[in-house]
Amino acid sequence: MYQDIFMKTKDILNVVYDQLDFKSGQLFDVTSQPLRRIGQDDWLNKGEWLTAAKRAGAEKIFFVDNNPVVIFARCQKSEEDKINCFNRLWSLARPRVLFLECDGDLSVLDLAQKPVRQDDKKRKLKSLETLCQIKNVAEQLQAYHRDNIESGKVFEKGRFGDIKHRADKSLISDLKMVRSELIEAGLNGDNLKYAHALIGRSIFIRYLEDRDILTDDYFKKVARQKAGWTDLINNPSAREEFDFSDIHALYPRVLQDKEFTYALFKALSKDFNGDMFPDVEQEEQHVEIEHLKLIQELIYGNVGIQKKLFFFSYKFNIIPLDLISAIYEEFYHSTSNKEDKKTKARQDGAYYTPPVLAEFVLSRVLTVKELQKQPRVLDPACGSGIFLVEAFRRMVRYKWQKKQASLDFNELIEILGNQILGIEVNEEAARITAFSLYLAMLHYLDPPSIQQHIRNGNILPNLLVSGKRNKNNYNSIHVATNAFSLDIDDLGDVDIIVGNPPWGAPGNNADTAIKERQEVMLDWCKSNSYPIGDKEPSQAFLWRSFDFLKEGGRCALLTSAGVLFKHSATTQSFRSEWMNRVRLNEVFNFTHVRKFFFKGAISPFVMIHFTKEDQGKHPVEYWSAKQVVALKETQAVLFSKYDRRYLVEQDITDNKTWKENWFGRHIDGQFLKQLSYSKRLECDVKYKGAGFKKGNKSKELGWLKDFKFLLTKQFSKYGEVNDDLLTALSGKVEHRGSNRCLYEGQRILFKEGISKNEYIISRLENKSYSVNDSIYSLNIKDNPYAILGILWSSFAKYYLFMTSGSWIDFHDKVLLTELLQLPIPVNLYKEEAKRVISIVIKLRNYHPQEWDMSHPEGILKEKINAQRRKWEAELDEAVFDLYEFSEEQRDLIRDCCEVTLPFFYQPYNSVGVMPAIENGDTSWIQTYADIFTRRWKPYLNDDEVMRADVHIGASGNMLAFEFYPADIGDDWDLTPRYKSWEHILEQIGKTLPKAMGTSQIVLDGVVHAISDDA
Structure with a gap:
């Protein structure tokens, strides 16, 4: 407004x-x-x-x-x-x-x-x-x-729009558009690489013009090679009416003539050398004037159906250079079909890394302390070079500040040639790496300096490995090379490794080249006796990085979260052996926020930072990013101290350690450790297994035909399974299920997948019917009603969410092996168990007629649900009593089910992100205060209780409880105080070893302080 x-x-x-x-x-x-x-x-x-x-x-x-x-x-x-x-x-x-x-x-x-x-x-x-x-x-x-x-x-409150028009998003969109038009114009199939080279080279020239490195004199020098070319650059082109920039570049005028264009490319190739102008002569045979006109229209922002690209607005002397690596997202794969490209990216595990993540990774590993050692940095799967570019830039910034003067041409080449290493299996991506590094180097040179070097014949270094040994061939980027077939001696000492290597096994439908690379990787792991689970490249690259590093070297990789969360025997073996050889410094879990960083890559991911040395007694810092509005609107990497856990004397090889510390706290860990000594559900199960699987349909139905089938979408917690919900089976299956007991007799059925509304769905069934492998069937030895009551309780949700490695917001599910580890009380026949059973029976038998136009005598759905919620709350209390949980343990379970789980699935509008005090309602903070005071009661005198004042500050972003001992009988007064915030900061400042300003308190998210006179 x-x-x-x-x-x-x-x-x-x-x-x-x-x-x-x-x-x-x-x-x-x-x-x-x-x-x-x-x-x-x-x-x-x-x-x-x-x-x-x-x-x-x-x-x-x-x-x-x-x-x-x-x-x-x-x-x-x-x-x-x-x-x-x-x-x-x-x-x-x-x-x-x-x-x-x-x-x-x-x-x-x-x-x-x-x-x-x-x-x-x-x-x-x-x-x-x-x-x-x-x-x-x-x-x-x-x-x-x-x-x-x-x-x-x-x-919050929708003040800002989306970010699709942000410069980085627009650049990628524009490049996709012009690439699509070039493909339509015939540069497809084997000629697609020429379209990519043409676009990349044009961006380079735009950059050189924006930086005043390519001046009018340079163009005129090339133009003098042939009559008529000077006139072309001296006179506006017919399309120049579309030039909405303030540059009025000459390159678009050159594009009017194919011969002139390639004369310019050859001159640039001679003057800049490097690896960005390969095969110019061969390319010239395939590129036509219509293709050059499309590039011209890209520059004028006049290409595509809508003719409204933003290319005119990019100032390449301003735009972050790592955005050039955005070409990787669109150009890495050789196919011209959009769906094939996405499929190949998934098969190859290759996705473009956003600059903000590359910056974050480098900030954790390439610190001032490391830069003092002049480290050699390797990316073992460098793609478009985004990590290497950021590493180079950090090295330059460090030396620039230390020298208090700009670095010269030779100093920059020394860093580029001696401290930057890459390996890339795709030749085109490797050339983009070289291209990005050249831009980064030129970025730090003044235009007059660059022009002088051109005049002196000083050219950019050749970075791609060619086998040539001369002054200008640095052989830094190993092109078309598999990291698992490269001899370590070819790299020399490696101090630091960074990158985002492929995630996930390629699967049976991957193309031949991808499968061959996978076989090389698996053979290398096998020959070195390095275990990996599920043929996972992330685990293999962690081994390979360990192998490349010198002793004491450091590595920070983005990897699949399965490295930490999966619990197959082979993955457990990987963690045991790999973690016993390294010091794990930090882990950053991005699972909850992954969709903001990798479009189309839905696999959860983490950043693992380790050193090639023993863990000893060093703690592991474990950070977990959470979805918050600020991250959504800025796509920044944001953590608060509340997102951090220190793993000390915990088994970091156990997947449950990483799961329980994700959304849990130290006190949850203590509770779960106590539960680990309990009897397990598997002790009360006679038969167990998943239902039938269609799969490869290699077997006849056989005895499975005796059972009708219940669709998983019809599976529910309450109500009867009527015959009209069942269908006859036909065709073949991969397996029928372990035996008939899975489908008949009294049994508990448990849905593998997590429902975002009810979370866990299970039922006790007597009716005979079959289910598929998304539902588990458990034949309980004794007292199935008590077991069902436990599965229906908040405790089961809490325990399985905290421990299941598959419940991580990615095809959320609870595996049968995880379900069977649910702690069960030893005595299911004591009085408390009878309460559980009676409530379960009420819930199972309660299926009243719902009101509708045909049944006016029925009960409103809201009333039915309210009655069930009331009994479910009673069931929770009965289950808590059955386990003899303390008040503190009950609070942990309630907090997880009422706050954490809703936030997990609805991070922007769940109770966990609502204001603690809204419209004068202090009921939530009253509950918190009551719980807090109960905890402190044992430490007070008999005639004392805890009371509190509430202070609101930091523009309404922070709430402070100030607790103090009071006389029994003193009433609560939690009316918020808004004018006392400076007093609270002063009190905190006196208490903490280092005073904190409001800014740091807001960023940290939580501060605890206890005064000396407390």
Whole structure:
């Protein structure tokens, strides 16, 4: 909404920094070089953003952790200046919020909205807020206060749109569009590589023009080779009316003539050398003028059905260079069919890694301490080189700050040639790696310096391994090479390994090349006696990385979460042997947020950071990212201290350790350890097994024909299974099930898959019918009603969620082996068991007629459900009594089932993310306070109780309980206090070893402090 109030001042941004408290957080001045007041770690992690924002015309950047979220800039008053300023800053891609001051007016803008074209008749940006009076900053812009930025609250309530028009997303979309058009125009099949080379080379030239490296003189020098070419570049092309950029580049004019275009390519190949201009002569035979016109239209943003690409807006001297590696997502696979490409990506386990993840991985492993050693960094499956580019950039930033001067050509080549190593099985992807590294190197050189080197004949190094041994061949990137067939001696010492190697076995339908690579991998593991489970490449690459590393070397890889969560015998063997040879430093679990980072790759993933040395008594830091609105809206890597667990003296080879510490806490671990000494469900089971499997249909039905079939979608917890729900079986099956007892007689049926509403569905059945292998059948030795009551209880949900390695939001299920480990009380005949049984019988027998137009005498569905919920609550209490759980243990179970599980599936609107106090309702915090005071009662005097004051601060983002001893009989007063926050911070500051500002408290998420006089 616009709110325009007259004001004349040119210093409104300074008021914003103060009144919205950005100065208390990570607010940085943009800069073109490292400054002594910027610490080494900050420069390493934020330096690239600070220099890019400087080129884009920003004034300051505000970071949340290392993620650039808010940009501050100034421009002239005119709408034209405002649009041009926005379009430049849009090219930064990652930041989400822009505070733009224009001659005394302030606009708050969403940087993920579309850039504005010069031919747009409306020519106006959409503002989130517009402010024209300085005195209204604190009030009108409260939603954008630092507290609300850091907590992510600013992104709630639909204030921002989606991010599909953000620069990085748009670049990928535009490249896909032009690739599709080139394929339609005939560059498909074996010629598809020429389309890829043409697009990549054109991006390189656009970059060189934006950086003023390719000047008019360079083009004119090439043009003098043939009459008429000079006229082409001196006169606008017929399509130049579509040039909405402010560059007015010459390259599009060159594209009007095929011979001129390839003369330019050959000149660039000679002057820059490197590996980005291979096979130019052969390519020239297949590329026609119509293909060059499509590239020309890409540059003018006038290609495709809608003729509305954003390519005109990309400022390649600003746009993050790692976005060039986005070409990988579209170009890695040689097929021109979209569905075939997706299938091949899944088979090969290859997916484009977002820059934010690559930056995060490198920030954990390539630290200042490691950079001091001048490490050699390897990516064993480098793809488009995104990890190697970021490694190179960190090395340059480190040396740049240490030297306090820019690095020269030879210093950059020394880093590139001696410290960067890659292995890539796909030749085209390897060339993109070289291409990306060349861009990264040129990025750190001034245009006059580059032109001088061209004149002096200094060319870019050849990085791809060619076997040639000369000064300019560094043989750093092993191309068309399988990491499992490469001789370690060919690499030399490797200090650090990073990357995102393939996940998941390719399956039987994979193409021949992928299967052959898989066989090489499996043979290598076998010959080295390295166990891996399920033919999983992630596990193999962890072994291979261990093998490549020198002693004391460090590795950080993105891998399948199955490395930690799967519990097959072979995977357990892998964990036991591999973890006994390394020191596991950190694990970051991205399972809950994976869809924000890998489009189409639904497999859960983790980042594993280890050192090639013994674990000893070193703890493992285990972080688990959770879906929060801020992450969804910014796609930043965000963790709070509440997401961290320290694994000390826990069995890290056990998959249950990783599961219970994902959403559980230390106290859950203690509870589960206590339960581990209990009797197991398997002790009370006579027969067990899954139903029949259709599979390969190799067997006749045989005796299975005696049983009608219940579809899994008809399987429910309550109600009778009527004959009209059953169908006759036909055809063949892979297996029938272990025996007839699975389908007849009294038995408990348990659905393998997790329902997002009921979670666990099981029933006690007497009727004979068959089920498929998505349902387990258990023949209970004795007292099946008590067992059913336990399975229906919150305890079963709690235990199975905390321990099942397959219940991880990816085809969620509970395996039979996991179900059979459910703890069961020794005595199922004591009085408490009778209560459980009586409630189970009531629930099983309760199936009243539901009200509808045909049954007006029926009961409303809401009332039926309410009655069941009442009995289910009673059943929980009866089961808790049966197990003799303490009050604390009951609270753990309730919290998991009422807060954690709903948040797991509905992270943006479940009770776990609702305000603790809303509309004056303090019932939730009253419950919390009651539980807390019960815990403390044993430590107080007989005449004392705990009471509390409640304080709200940090712009409503934080709640503080201040507990104190009081006399018995004192009433609660939990009325929130809003003016005492500074007092609370002062009290916390006196208590903690190191005082914390509001910013750090908001970022950490939780702080505990106990005063000396408590």
